Amino acid sequence: MSENNRATTSPKAPAARFGGKGLNVGIAVAAIVTVVGLVLWGVQLSGGLAQTGMRNFDSWGLYITCFMFLVGLSAGGLIISSVPKAFGMKGFGGISKVAVWTSVCCTVLAIGFVVVDLGQPLRLWELFAYSNLGSPLMWDIAVIAIYLILSVVYLWATLRAEAGKVSQKALRVVSVIALVCAVLVHSVTAWIFGLQQAHEFWYTALLAPWFVTSALVCGTALVLVVVIALSKAGYMELAQENVVKMAKMLGAFVCVDLYFFACDLLTSAFPGGSGTEVVDMLVSGPLAPFFWVEIVGCALAAVVCFVPKLRTNPLLVAAGLLAIIGIFCKRVQLLVGGFQIPNIDYAGVMTQYSVTDWAAGMAGAYQGMVYWPTPLEFGVALGVFGLGALMLLLGLKFLPLKPAENSH
Amino acid sequence: MSGANSPQGGLTRRSFLKTTAAVAGAATVVGGASSLTALAENYSAGQVEAQGEQIFRGVCRPNCFGFCHINVHVRDGRVTKTSRAEYNEECYNRICQRGLSHVHRIYDPERVQYPMRRAEGTERGAGEWERISWDEALTEIADKIKSIQSEYGEGSVAFLTASGNQASGITSAYGRLQALLNASSIGPCLDMGSYYGMQAVAGLYISPLMGLQMWEGNEPTDAKNAKTIVVWGANITDAQVQNWHLVKEAMQNGTKLVVIDPVFTQIASKADKWIPIRPGSDTLLKYALMNIVLEKEAQDIEFLQQHTVAPFLVRSDTGMFVRRSDTGVEPTATGEMNPTTGEEIMLDPYMVLVDGELVEVTEALTPAIEGTYDLDGVACRTAYELLKEEILSHSPEEASKLTEIPVEDIYELADICMDTPVYHYEGYGPQAYNNGAHTTMAGLTLCALLGNLGKPGASYGAFWGVHMGLGSTYTAPNGPSTGFSIPSVDLKNVVEKGQFAGKKADIKMLWMYSANPLNTHTDTHAWTDVIIPAMEYVVVADSALTDSARYADMVLPIAQWFELEEVANAGQCSSLHYNEKAIEPLYESKPDTQIVTELAEKLGLGQYFTLSNEEILEEVYNTELGTALGMSMNDLREKKQIRFIPGDAETDPHIAYKDGAFGTASGRFEFYREMPTVRAATTKTPTPEEIDRDRMAHWFPPLEAWPENELYSKYPLVLMSERPRYRVHSQWFNTPLLREIDPEPFVKINPVDAEARGITDGSYVECFNDRGTAVAKAVFSEAIRPGTLLYPKGWQLNQHKAGGWSLLSSTEFDVFAVNNNFMDVLCDVRVWEGSDE
Amino acid sequence: MTRLGFVIDKKSCIACHACAVACKVENNLPDGIWWNRILTEGGDNMDTPDGTYPNLTMANIAVACQHCDNPACVKVCPVGATYKDPDTGAVRQDYDKCIGCRMCMSACPYTGVRSFNWEEPNYAIGQAMGDADVPTHQKHVVEKCTMCWHRLAKGLEPACVEVCPARVRYFGDFDDPNSEVSKLIREREHTKLLENRGTNPSVYYLV
C-alpha cells in the first residue's frame, strides 16, 4: 500500500509556499477573535443570558444551532477519511489527516458551543458526578467525548502508521471504531431533538439517519473545500480524481439528504393535521427563507457534483459552500422551527422572559421568526469559531498533517 | 435582595431533607382527608422557627365590596405576604389577586414617603415637589384654613371623600374636625342611580343592629334558592368576585343563570343564556317584560293588593294619594312623636276602593287594584291603573327594536321571570347613564308585579350595607357642621356660580382624602380647569401620587391599611371588620387620625383631639348601645367580624323586604310616588315635567348614548368602562406585580369598528369627543358590542400616552338621582398619530 | 403509592389570576417570572372570546407544571436537577444542581411552564416576599411550580389552591380512591392537557 497519489499536480515544495507570514497572521487574527469571544462570553455570563435572543418559549438559539451544525461537520471529516480505510478501499490518503484534524477542531467547537450555551458552566463537573444516563444529552456528551478521543487516537495512529510504528491492520481497526462512533455521534445528537415528544417537528424516527446524511453532506463539503483551498495554498497536493470522487460522494449525499427531507415533509403533511402547520411554516411561513436556501443551494450543489463539465475547482468550492450553507439553514429550520409552533398557543401573561417579541402578545410573537440572535450571540459565536480557526491553523502549522510520501 | 436568608431559603441542607421526609409522610395521609392540616405536626420547629414570623389580621378595604379578611405575615418588621384569613362565615372565605399583592402595594417604590409641597413658582399639576417636614406642612395648612375661613366664611373650606377606605377611625376623625370647623363637605355621587331608584320605590332598610342596606337585595347566599339568577349588568366575576362561587354553586344545584349585558363578560360566558342589550335601554326591556306579564295575566294580585300602592287612589289634580282627610275627616293625633322632626305623628290613612266605596286601607282585606273614583269632581284612579297604562304603552316589539333584543328572547326572558322565585342581581352598569335610576325602579316594579320580592330566592337589587354607628357623638361634639353639603358632581357649578342652597358659597379650599376625583369622577377637565383653579389651597392625603394628588398644593403621606388599627364598616357582607396594626407606618407616613389630631392642635382645637387612634375607635364603639348589641371594641378585637344585619349567611340569609315590608312612607312598595324628592340638593331644581316623570319608573333615552341623539352622527360610539380586574378604581394603579399582568391602558374594540377606521390590533388609538381624548392600546375583542368601546378604568393620567379616560365624560347629572353618568358618553376613535415623546 | 396532583374546574375558572399571583408571592418569584399562567381559550388576546358577536365562546385555563407521571423533563435532565419525588409524584427541581442547559425546557410539551432565570433575579420592591422556606432563586437555572413543596411539608395545601376565589382548584392524591380529587374525576367529565404526548399529567381539568 505505498501507492503514490500525487499524480496530477507537480511536486512543488509546498512547505516553502504555505505557512509563513500568512499563516501567522491568520493565527493572530483567530487568537484575537477568540479572546474577544471570551470577553463577550464573560459579558454574557455576568449580565445574564437575557442579553441573548433566547427566552422561555424559544430556549435554545444560535449556539445550539451551531452545535448541531458542527457536530455534523466534524463527523463528516472523519467519515470521509475513515470509510476508505475501514473498508480497505483506496481513498484520499493525502487528505485524511487534515480531515481528521478538521474533525477534531469541529468537535471542540461543538463542545464549545454547548459550553457557551450553559447557564452554569462552572457546574459542568456535575455531568460526571450526577450523570443521568437516561438523558440523551448525557449520551451525546459521552459519545462526543469518546469521539473526540478516538479522533485524536486515530490521527495519532495514522501518523504512527506512516512512521511504520502501527500496523495498517491496527489503523483499520481504529478507523472502523471511529466510523461507528461518527455515525453514533450523529444519531445521538439527533436524538437530543428527535426524542422530544414536545416538538412535532423534531419528533420523528427519521431524524437520526437524516442527521447522519446531513453530516455526510457538510462533512464532505467541508473537506472538499478545505483540500481544494489547501492545495491552492500549496499546503498539499491533491489528485483530481480524488476531488472528483469526493464531488460524486457529495452529490450522492445531498440527494439522500434531500430525499429524507422530502419523506419527512410528506409524512408531516399527509395526515393533514398539525403536521401541515410544520410544512406551512417551512415552505411559506417565517422559516421559508432558510428552507428555500437549503433546497435550492443543495440542488445546485448536486448539479455541480454530477455534471462532469461543471466539476471545476472553483465551482466545486462553490458547491461545497452551498451545501454547507444549505445544511446550516437546515439546522436553523430545525432549531427555530421546533420552537416556532407552541403546543399551547392561548393568550396569557407575557413578560420579558416569555418569548423574544413578548410585547406583541402570543399572536404577535409568532408572526415572524420566534427567535433571532442578538449581536452578543453573534459575537460569542464568532469567538467560538475563532477558537476553531485558531486550532485548525495551529494544527496546520505545528502538526505533521501534510500528506506523507507514501500515504493513502 | 433575593430570597430569604440561606440558599435553601431558611432551610439548611439537612433540614431541607427533613422537609422532604415530612412531605413524603404528609402525602400518605393527604388522600383520605381533603386537608393536609393533620400533618402539621410533621413540621418540626426549628425548620421554620417560623423565622420569627408574626401573623396579623388585616382587612383589605378598597370599595370593591369585598372587605376581605387577610393574614398579614410580618418578618423582621416587614410584610412578606398577605394570605387569605378565615371569615366567621365560611361561605364568605375569599381573597383576590389584588389582596394577594399587598406586599407590592405597601413597598411600591413610588409610594408617597414624606409631606410634599408644590414647588414654589410651579403650576399645579406640573409635578415639581419640595420635601418638607410634618411640622411645616401642618403649620401651613392650619394657617391656610384660618385665613381662608376668615376671609370667605367657615364653609369655604371643604372636605371631599369617596370610597377609598370605608372605615370608622378615619371617618370619625375627619368628621369631628369638619364639624368643629363648620367646614363644607363634598359628597360622592357614585352608584346613586340605583341607590336613588331603590329607595324611591322600596325605601331604606335599617337593621336593628344599625346596618343600613344602601343597596338592598337578598343576601347572595340566598341566590341558590332561586330557579334562575338574572344578572342585570353586573360584572360579578370581576367586580364582586366573592359572589361568583355562590352563583356557581347555585348553578351546580340546578339554578339557571341569565346575563343581560351589552358585553360578553366572563360571567356571560358562563351563563345559560346571555342577552346582549343596547346600552342604556334596560328600562324599556323591563317594561316589555311587564307587558308580557300582563298579557299572560301572571301578575300577583295578592301581592299588589297587600304590599304595594296598587290599590291607592291617585288624584288627577295633585298626583297625591287619596287620604281620609280628602273625605273631610281631620287627621287624628296619635300621641307619638316623630324622632326626626320632633312633631307629633298624625293619623291620616290612605283610602282604597272596596266594592266601589272608599275604605281606609287598614280596613280593607282585599282592596280593588283597578277602578276609578270621583272625589268631589276630582277624577281618581288606582295607582295600578296608572302603572298598567304605562306598561301597555311599551310593547315587546317596540322594546325589541330599541334594545335590539329579538322578540323571542324577550318572551323567553319573560317566561324565566314569571317562573319565580328569581334572583335578579342588579349591577351598576345600567344605572351609570342619565336615565339609570329608572332602570332600578322598573326592575323592582317588575318584581313587585310578580310578587317576586321578600321571599327566599326572590329578589331584585344588589347587596351592600354600611354601619350607621352606635350613637356616639364623637363626630359632632358641638352639633353638626353648618357648612354646605355639595354633591361632587355639582361642585363645578357651585364654583362657577358662587351660590349654593340659596346662599353665597365660596369654596376656596379643598382637602381630599380616600378619594381620587380627578381620576374616578366624571369630567377631569371640570376639576383641572374649573374647580382646582378656583381653589386657593388644595390638600390631598394619600399614599400614592394619584391624579388628584398631582394637582394638589400639599400632599400628605398616609399610613396604609395594615399600619394602624381600624374597623371597616361597610361592604357586601354587611359586617364590621376588625383590622389589626401589623407594622409601623412606613417612611414618614401617618394615619389620617394622627394627622387630624396634630392639625387640630395647630388650629387651637387641641382639647378636642386628645385620643389616640385606638382610643377613638373605643370611643365610637364602646357606647351603651355598642355594648348592648355586642359590638364594642372588645367584641370586635375578639370576633374580628360581626354582622350588622340579623341572620346567618349560610343558614338564615338576609331577605330584603321580608314579608312584603318596605321602608317607604306607606310601608308598601311605591311603584308610584306622590312627591318625588331629590336625592341631594344641587344648583338645579326639578321641573314639573321631571317631577311627574319621577313619580313612576319611566323609559327615556340616556343623555348622550342613544342613536337619536344629535351628537351620535358625530360620535357614533358609546364609551363604556369596566371594573378593572387588577385595580379597584384607581387603587393598585402602580403595583408592580399587577402591572406585569396588565401593563398599560387599553381599550377593547370590536374588529368591525376597528377595521372601519383602519385600526390594527395592538396599535395605539385615540378615543375622543368634544370634551377630551384618551390614548390607549387597541385590543380587538368580539366580546365588545359593535358601536361601543370598553375600557378598564382607573389608570392615572400620566400612565396614558396622552389624555385620560375621565376627560371624555361629563358632569351633567339627573336632578333627582344626582349621579355620575360614567357610561353615558359618546366618542369616536382613530389611529393615534402621536409618539411617545 | 401516592400521586399528588390537581383538579381544576375549567368551567368555572374566571381568569382572575389570584392563583397566579399567590404563586408568585408565596414563592418569591422574581419580576417577570410566572410559574402559573392563566390562558384564554378564545380570541388572540387575553380575555377575548372566539366567534363573532353575539355568537361567542370563551374559556380559561390555568396552566402550571403538570407534575407528569411520565415527565419528559426528568428523562432528559443530564444531572438529575429535575426529578420526580418517588413518595409524592411531585416533579421537583434542585436549583443548586441545575447546569442551565435547558434540555428540560425544550423537552416539556407544556409551553411556558418551565422558566429560566435569564438574568440575576430582580425584585421591583427591593425585598424578598413570600414564605421564608422557599429556596432562593438563582440566575441561569431553570425553575417551575414546586407544588408548593414547602407548604406540603407543613401540612398545608398549595397556595394557588387555597386562594382561588371561584373555588375551582382541588388538590390531593389520585392514588387514593376516596380523595376529593379522585371522586371529582370519577364523577365529572374531564380532560388533560396534551394527552397525546404521553406524559400523563397529574392535572385534570373538569369541563
Ligand SMILES: Nc1nc2c(c(=O)[nH]1)N[C@H]1C(S)=C(S)[C@@H](COP(=O)(O)OP(=O)(O)OC[C@H]3O[C@@H](n4cnc5c(=O)[nH]c(N)nc54)[C@H](O)[C@@H]3O)O[C@H]1N2
Ligand atoms: N376589581 C374591581 N372590583 C370592583 C370595583 C373596581 O374598581 N375594581 N369597583 C367596585 C364598585 S365601587 C362598584 S360600584 C362595583 C360595580 O360593579 P358592577 O356593577 O358589577 O360593575 P360595572 O363594571 O360598573 O358594570 C357592570 C356591567 O354592566 C354592563 N353594562 C354597561 N351598560 C349597561 C347597560 O346599559 N345595560 C346592562 N344591562 N348592562 C350594562 C357592563 O358591561 C358591565 O359588565 O364594583 C366594585 N368592585
Ligand SMILES: Nc1nc2c(c(=O)[nH]1)N[C@H]1C(S)=C(S)[C@@H](COP(=O)(O)OP(=O)(O)OC[C@H]3O[C@@H](n4cnc5c(=O)[nH]c(N)nc54)[C@H](O)[C@@H]3O)O[C@H]1N2
Ligand atoms: N369611568 C368610570 N369611572 C368610575 C366608575 C365607572 O364605572 N367608570 N365607577 C365609579 C365608582 S362606582 C366609584 S365607587 C368610584 C370610586 O372612586 P374613589 O373612591 O375616588 O376611588 P379609589 O381609587 O378607590 O380611592 C381613592 C383614593 O383613596 C386612597 N385611600 C385609600 N385608603 C385611604 C386612607 O386610609 N386614607 C386616605 N387619606 N386615603 C386613602 C387611595 O389611595 C386612592 O388613591 O369610582 C368611580 N369612577
Ligand code: SF4
Ligand atoms: S381587593 Fe377586594 S376582593 Fe380583593 S382581597 Fe381586597 S377586599 Fe377582597
Ligand code: SF4
Ligand atoms: S409539565 Fe413539563 S415540566 Fe412539568 S412534569 Fe410535565 S414535562 Fe416536566
Ligand code: SF4
Ligand atoms: S436546565 Fe437544569 S434542570 Fe433543566 S435539564 Fe438542564 S440541568 Fe436539568
Ligand code: SF4
Ligand atoms: S402549587 Fe405552588 S408553586 Fe405550583 S402553581 Fe400552585 S402556588 Fe405555584
Ligand code: SF4
Ligand atoms: S384563582 Fe381560580 S378562578 Fe382565578 S384564575 Fe386561578 S383557577 Fe381560575
Ligand SMILES: [Mo]
Ligand atoms: Mo362604586
